[in-house]
Amino acid sequence: MTDTLQINALENEAIYIFREVAAQFKKPVLLFSGGKDSITLVRLAQKAFYPAKIPFPLMHIDTGHNFPETIEFRDRLVEELGLELIVRNVQDSIDEGKVKEESGRYSSRNMLQTTTLLDAIEEFKFDACIGGARRDEEKARAKERIFSVRDDFGQWDEKNQRPELFDMLNGEIDFGQNVRVFPISNWTELDVWTYIEREDLEIPSIYFAHKRQVFLRDGLIWSASEYVYRDEEEEVEERMVRFRTVGDMSCTAAVDSYATTISKVVEEIRDSSISERGARIDDKRSEAAMEERKQQGYF
Amino acid sequence: MEVLKIATAGSVDDGKSTLIGRLLYDTKSLTSDKLEAIERSSKQKGYDYLDFSLATDGLVAEREQGITIDVAHIYFSTATKSYIIADTPGHVEYTRNMVTGASTSQVAIILIDARHGVIEQTYRHFFINNLLRIKDVIVAVNKMDLVDFSEERYNEIKADFQKVVEKSDYEDQQITFIPVSALKGDNVVEGSTSMNWYDGETLLQHLEKIDTKDVYNSGRTRFPVQYVIRPKTEEYHDYRGYAGKVYGGDISVGDEIVVLPSETKSKVKEIYFYDKKYETAARRSSITLTLENDVNVSRGDMIVKANELPKVDKKFTATISWMDGKQLEAGSKYILQHGVNKVLTKVSAIHNKIHPDYSGIEEGVSSLQMNDIASVSFQLNKPIFFDSFKEHRTNGAFILIDPQSNNTVGVGFID
Numbered sequence: 001m002t003d004t005l006q007i008n009a010l011e012n013e014a015i016y017i018f019r020e021v022a023a024q025f026k027k028p029v030l031l032f033s034g035g036k037d038s039i040t041l042v043r044l045a046q047k048a049f050y051p052a053k054i055p056f057p058l059m060h061i062d063t064g065h066n067f068p069e070t071i072e073f074r075d076r077l078v079e080e081l082g083l084e085l086i087v088r089n090v091q092d093s094i095d096e097g098k099v100k101e102e103s104g105r106y107s108s109r110n111m112l113q114t115t116t117l118l119d120a121i122e123e124f125k126f127d128a129c130i131g132g133a134r135r136d137e138e139k140a141r142a143k144e145r146i147f148s149v150r151d152d153f154g155q156w157d158e159k160n161q162r163p164e165l166f167d168m169l170n171g172e173i174d175f176g177q178n179v180r181v182f183p184i185s186n187w188t189e190l191d192v193w194t195y196i197e198r199e200d201l202e203i204p205s206i207y208f209a210h211k212r213q214v215f216l217r218d219g220l221i222w223s224a225s226e227y228v229y230r231d232e233e234e235e236v237e238e239r240m241v242r243f244r245t246v247g248d249m250s251c252t253a254a255v256d257s258y259a260t261t262i263s264k265v266v267e268e269i270r271d272s273s274i275s276e277r278g279a280r281i282d283d284k285r286s287e288a289a290m291e292e293r294k295q296q297g298y299f
Numbered sequence: 300m301e302v303l304k305i306a307t308a309g310s311v312d313d314g315k316s317t318l319i320g321r322l323l324y325d326t327k328s329l330t331s332d333k334l335e336a337i338e339r340s341s342k343q344k345g346y347d348y349l350d351f352s353l354a355t356d357g358l359v360a361e362r363e364q365g366i367t368i369d370v371a372h373i374y375f376s377t378a379t380k381s382y383i384i385a386d387t388p389g390h391v392e393y394t395r396n397m398v399t400g401a402s403t404s405q406v407a408i409i410l411i412d413a414r415h416g417v418i419e420q421t422y423r424h425f426f427i428n429n430l431l432r433i434k435d436v437i438v439a440v441n442k443m444d445l446v447d448f449s450e451e452r453y454n455e456i457k458a459d460f461q462k463v464v465e466k467s468d469y470e471d472q473q474i475t476f477i478p479v480s481a482l483k484g485d486n487v488v489e490g491s492t493s494m495n496w497y498d499g500e501t502l503l504q505h506l507e508k509i510d511t512k513d514v515y516n517s518g519r520t521r522f523p524v525q526y527v528i529r530p531k532t533e534e535y536h537d538y539r540g541y542a543g544k545v546y547g548g549d550i551s552v553g554d555e556i557v558v559l560p561s562e563t564k565s566k567v568k569e570i571y572f573y574d575k576k577y578e579t580a581a582r583r584s585s586i587t588l589t590l591e592n593d594v595n596v597s598r599g600d601m602i603v604k605a606n607e608l609p610k611v612d613k614k615f616t617a618t619i620s621w622m623d624g625k626q627l628e629a630g631s632k633y634i635l636q637h638g639v640n641k642v643l644t645k646v647s648a649i650h651n652k653i654h655p656d657y658s659g660i661e662e663g664v665s666s667l668q669m670n671d672i673a674s675v676s677f678q679l680n681k682p683i684f685f686d687s688f689k690e691h692r693t694n695g696a697f698i699l700i701d702p703q704s705n706n707t708v709g710v711g712f713i714d
Contacts, residue, residue, distance in 0.1 A: 004549075005570070005577040007584040009302040009511075010381075015585035016544050019525040020639070023598050047573040050587070051538065052530035136374040143371050149705075162707045163370075163399040163622055167544070168636055168698050172705035186302075186383055188374045194300070272330075 010187055011044065011195070016167065017146060017183040018048035021128050022055050024171035025179070028128040031117075032058040032085070034070040034077075035246040036203055037132030037184065040192050042077070043199055044183060045130075056130075057084035061117050063109040063248040064091045065227040070246050073204040088120040107229055108250035118154040121178055128171070130181045136188045147171055148180040156180075189244075190269050197262045207265065209242045209257040220253040300376070301511040304383045306404035306433070308397055308424040313410040314441050318481035319373055319384055320351020322503065325488035328375035348482065370400045379507060394427065394655065394670040395622040398710060401431040402696075406509060408437045408502075413446045413478075417459040422656040425460075429467050430618065430655075430672070430712065432692055435509055437475050439502060443494065444480040450496040453478045466657040477502055517582070518547035518691040521609070522602040523638040528587060540571065540587040541596055543639075546693040550588070551579040555605040558596055559684045564605060566591040599640035601684045609686050609694060613679045616714045617688075618653065620672050623701065623708035627667040627675075633708070634700040635679065638693070641700075643680040650674040675711070688712035 021028050030045065032038045045054045060074060078085040090112050093099045098119070099112045121129065135142045145161050147169045162170055171179060184192070196203060213224040215234045222228055224236045227249050241254035242265070255272075259265040307315050320337075323329045329337070341350040373384040387393070387400035401407060407428045411421055428436050438460055446452045457476050464474060477486055478497055485491035488503045500508070528540035554567045570577045571587040580586045588602065596602070603609060621627050627646060635644040651660040652673045660674075667673050688695030699709040 003577065004579045005572050005581060005584050005586065007581055008300075009583070012544065012583060012585040016525070019542050019585070023526045023639070048542070048585070049526075049528060050571070050573050051532075051535050051540075052528050135372045142373065163395060163710075165399055165402040165698055165707070165710045166693065166696050168638065168696075170636065170698065170700055170705070170707045172634065172700055172702075174705065186372070186374075188376070188381070190376070191300075191381065 010184070010191055011047075013186065014041075014044045014183040015048045017169070017181065018045050018130075020147075020169045020171065021130060021181050021183075022049070024169070025128040027124065027126050028056040028130060028181075029059045029086070029124065029126045030054070030056060030130045031132075032060050032074065033132075033246065034060070034066070034074040034204060035132070036192055036196060036207060037134065039077070039201055039203055040184060040187075040195055041130065041132050042081070042083075043195075043201055046081070054081075054083060057086055059086040059088065059120060059124075059126075059129075061113045061120065062087050062089050063113060063250075064089060065109055065225075065248045065250055067204070067206050067223075067243075067246060067249060069206045070204045073202075077202070086120070086124070088116050088123075090116050092116070093119065103229075105229055105231070108248060110248050110251040113248075114154070121154065126178060127173065128179045128181050130183065132184055133182050134187050134189070134192075135182075135185050144182060144185065146182055146185050148182070149173060150178050150180060152176045154178075190266070193262070193266045193269050197266055203262075204246060206243045206246060208262075209240050209260050211238055212241050212254065213237075214239050214241060214254060221255065222253060223249050225249050300381050301379065302381045302383065303406060303506065303509060303511050304385065304404040305506070306385045306387060306397070306400040306407045306428075308387060308400075308407065308409050308427070310410075310412070310418070310420045313412045314481050315386070315410050317351045318408075318410065318439065318441060318479070318487065318502075319386060320349075321481045321484055321487045322384075323373070323375050324349075324351060325484060326375050326377060326503065351481075370396050377503070377507060380511070382506065394423070394620065394672070397424070397427050398431065398620045398622075401427055401433055402710065404433065405511065406435040406437065406506065407433045408439055411438060411440050411456060411460070413440050413442045413452055413456065416452075416456045417463065419656055421460070422463055425463050425467070426655040426657060429469050429472070430620075432469060432689065434471060435473050435475070437477060437502065437505060440476065440478045441481055443478045443485060444483050448478075448480075448485075448491075448493040450494070453497075463657070475500075475505055477505065518686065518694070519607040519609070520548035520550050520582070520604050521546045521638075521686075521691070521694045522550060522588065523640065524596055524598055524600045524602065525639050526598060527596065538589070539593075539596075540589055541602065542585075542587045543602075544585045545580050545582050547582055547691055549579050549581055550586075550604075552577075556590070556602050557605050557608065558590075558594055559601045559603065559609075559611065560682060561595065561600070563592075563594045565594050601638075601640070603684070609684045611682050611684050613682045614647070614677065615685070616650070616674060616676045617697070617711035618672065618714070619667075619675050619699070619709050619711040621667040621669060621709045623704075623706060624669055625701065625704075625708070627709065628665065632702065634702055635677065635683075635697055636700060637683045637685060637697040640683060642683060644677045644699070646675060647678045648676045650676065674714075677711075685713055687714060 090109050093116045099115045213236050214221050215236050242257040259268045371386045375382050385400035387397045409424045479486040486501045522543050524541045524543050526542040552567050568591045569589045570580050631646045635642050649664050651662045652664045655672050686694045695713045697711045698707050701708045
């Protein structure tokens, strides 16, 4: 037995939120992308319910254009922890004619995920979807609540949000509505990395510096892949890079890096001067890009 | 890493966003892409200085109006602390947002425009920090550059503010005055060469010194049960863990406890945090407890120490802050959420409306509108286990939920 428990304010807050979700909702689900934020969520959920298993499934909305390293990692983690994983594919939504594949230079399946997600929520009647979004990522996310109510169409009304006072989370909803839950709302990118280091969590290899075939466009480093549109004059080169987020390949840019271990990544983040979403191509579309996507039901 | 949550309050043009932007800029928390966006936008607007307010203004509609209209959270850190700023708007109609921001904060910054001095808004900001029992209040007298960095003007404002402080009934509150120029950077992170007469701390120096362990008022130990963990596996066949967060004081193995409402007595057998056992858990830690005896405990119950019983009642009076467009009336029914416990309630009486600028009360009120603060009595369908808010910042607070809209429509502080 150890003596006094030393508290970590952010970890305690996240565990509290997980327990509120399990207690207040009938059918929660944890949205899992295989990225560092969702890996952190899984560890926090383990801590919240130990020695019982995590009392809800994980769900991945797969664009089909993910980094293979991430998918491999996802499947291994789920098996090791004995968790239930639901996968729903954007490809199916395309095949069913519900969404149309984008074409051209900046085409991405990132926006198409929203339809697949909303369909899956309806299919399983999920009433709470837990996600790893953080308020420090982006301006529109800075106003997001911890429990964020979505209407029957999955839409976010940022003008009509419930005030959240003290620790009290109001999960009352009508049938057909659902709540997006963000347990690591108050964490910064550095907090997540420091936590991964402290907890010794395994993460997909693309987060570490590796040699990769890439090309440059608009000052960003893009992965050369069959899923990413590339002009003939955009030349492919090999570079030492790592990724700061692991979204769809068509919307995630790499950064130059020699950080091959977690402690070196933490060091780089501490010194870095480009913000995390600065390497997200989908946010570059316009200054209000994220806010518009969120109103439509994007995570 | 320690985390300090800060609430900011100021009127529309007090330069609050500029102050926050300055804090971020001088602590090197603005990333190069954000800085570029600020430079680009400042240039577009034709400013000859950097418009730091763009670092914090979030939503499109707000950018158009040039004011912040909701609570936004901003993050920065130093070598010793992580800071979270709840940026709340300061106009009259948004008391609701200020109360919300202050409820999760441990420190408050009140901004005063040195040209205008203490105004009615200042009274309101201070009133809310008082009502919410914020222990550390920093009064930043901003725009000192526009009053020629005058010591005389600063002292005048300080004296005026002291008159406001005299109206407060919260004696433990610490109030610190700092003369700043957010635009020029004086006394925010760096000191000032224009105000040699001031030998106190800069804003950041003061924040760095605050002990985050001390800012939550301590009180009696309260453990509201959030969730019962029953693994139902071979190994943990009879395991019943009570998951929750500890508030007020510590809890230790062997402590004699009482479970409310059943009043069953038992002792703390084990304290778990994940897969490790501990002897003692400090307040604000999210733990799992097991008890010596086989007791029936469910969500919403409260575990307290045997010699520290709270009040148990179906009736009480509270100061409430009303937050909804639909008005509150005597006889209105709501869901009352006290911590994680929900009960039904009926408003038995509205006693009076309290003017949040210390100008007194208004009797004979039959309904409350959004942003009103009032003394109200409630009747519950089941007893709750509470303390006075002044003695317990967690166990004395509750929220009201409208059963029709499901919205959080008010917050209360029990007398």
